[in-house]
Amino acid sequence: MMFILAIAPIIIILVLMVGFRWKASRAGGAGYLAALLIAWIWFGINLETLAYAHAKSVFLIMDVLLIIWTAFLLYRVVAEAGGIDVLSRTLPHLTSDKGMQALLIGWIFASFLQGVGGFGVPTAVIAPILIGLGFSPLSAVVIPSLGHTWAVTFGSLGASFNAMMAATGLGWEVLAAPAGILLGITGLLVGIAVAWVVGGWKTIRRIWLPVFIIALGMSTAQYLTVTNGLWNIGGLMGGSAGLIIGIPLAWIYQGKNKSSEKINWRELLIALAGYGVLVVLTLVIQLVPGLKTALSQFKLGFTFPETITAAGYVVPAGPGRQLYIFRHAGMILLVSSAAAYLIFKSAGWYQQGALSRIFKSTGSRVIGSSVGITSIVMMAVIMQHAGMTDTLARGFSNSIGWFYPAIAPWLGALGAVMTGSNANSNLVFSALQLRTSEILELPAAIILAAQTTGGALGSVAAPTKVIVGASTAGMEGKEGEILRKLLPIIGVLLLLVSLITILWVYLL
Amino acid sequence: MNKIISTIRSRPPWFYLVIFLMMIAPGVLLFFVAEGDSQIGMTIFLSLIVLGNSLTAFS
Secondary structure (H helix, E strand, O other), X not given: OHHHHHHHHHHHHHHHHHHOOOOHHHHHHHHHHHHHHHHHHOOOOOHXXXXXXXXXXHHHHHHHHHHHHHHHHHHHHHHHHOHHHHHHHHHHHHOOOHHHHHHHHHHHHHHHHHHHOXXXXXXXXXXXXXXXXXXXHHHHHHHHHHHOHHHOOOOHHHHHHHHHHHHHOOOHHHHHHHHHHHHHHHHHHHHXXXXXXXXXXXXXXXXXXXXXXXXXXXXXXXXXXXXXXXXXXXXXXXXXXXXXXXXXXXXXXXXXXXXXXXXXXXXXXXXXXXXXXXXXXXXXXXXOOOHHHHHOOOOEOOEEOOEEOXXXXXXXOEEOOOEOXXXXXXXXXXXXXXXXXXXXXXXOOOOOOHHHHHHHHHHHHHHHHHHHXXXXXXXXXXXXXXXXXXXHHHHHHHHHHHHHHHHHHHHHHHHHHHHOOHHHHHHHHHHHHHHHHHHOOOOHHHHHHHHHHHHHHHHOOOHHHHHXXXXXXXXXXXXXXXXXXXXXXXXXXXXXXXXXXXHHHHHO | OHHHHHHHHOOOHHHHHHHHHHHHHHHHHHHXXXXXXXXXXXXXXXXXXXXXXXXXXXX
């Protein structure tokens, strides 16, 4: 009975979003209200615990939102200048081989776009390019949808990974390495999947070597970046490594019709300048001795007292999430956006009114999802403080037991499908996955890596993302057709991730 | 009145901005009223957050 009550807010969000097609902001509000009522009536949460839970959640929310807002701002600064158009125009000229085009644009460039932007941008930008190159609309949506999945967690300037750290209270030192490994393996798997979508086993046999080389390069770059504390640019560095490796490989695998068009390298470099500034700034803060400490002097956050519910569930006293404003990834992104704006402005790439359009489009794009994230995080923190998460974890550990590592990625995927994003899935399920792994005495970092990998894979099957993909490829109303092609592939990838997780937990 | 309701139902960006501030600002203030053990303060600020969520869910 208590298990059913504890899971009810999550089920409510799922039913409202999938069954009734409510937006995340709306469904999140309903989930919050359900969690509050259940915590109050059945789990004995009191007013004081609720007050502290809400105050704690505000810092978690701001930690996540600062990155989402500024990441999208930087993306708009570059897109408004035409930087994304330059990349989109340049890459197709490198090869006429269909398999290599799919790898270069639908896998590598999609991963790069996920690294810097996310929010459904990869599929929205790439589907029309692939259609222009002669791919069917269905393939044009499915290829980038699959191609960017492995870069979701460390993409969007690390928003999903940051959400996992915020929800669990664990640092990158614990979480980054297992997540980097599992997502790296997934990178290879989605590369193979992209080749399969283009032309089945025949294409895989023809281009398996570039797939392997590119996957190795992108995964290694992402792994090394995130395990050295630069988790906010992990996806960006992975995607950049892919471009550096993939462009020469595309020249080697040029196909029958060699392009005579020359690439404007100066234009390409200016287009990438905004992200170059971001990489340099991030490296400077991490590598210049004493700078990180100096920037850490100013922080926002509270220390919370112990709370206890009427049912006796205790949350120990301790500091909540601390916001180090001046070294926060959001601040680095804000400065990068300003620098990128000045570069594009001095190069004469903006038309009149650009600044106003950048802020307007950023504001209108992020504010709705910000409300959804606020409701969902508040719901998750109430569930934690009421002991509902603990009840769920105990229920899962009792019923699933040793097999739990195989279920962990599916739970992450379910969260992403129902909430529309890997970040939301991590906010809702990471604390539950952590608690379950503690009860079952499983390595929490590996279980959480499985959670976020599943979330990354599941996020592309979220109804909202499928609708975006369908609309940019002229497939409105044919979302079911896209899902029918996408879901079996995602299912196979999730099965492989389950298998790897269970082998990793028990055999390695 | 009808005009206000139809505007809210169309969910313009400012609607989300108001709701967002309605949830975040009381969230921070709840820490201080909880520290001061003010039952009335906690009730008022929690009500605002509940109202914000109700508006997003059911308006």
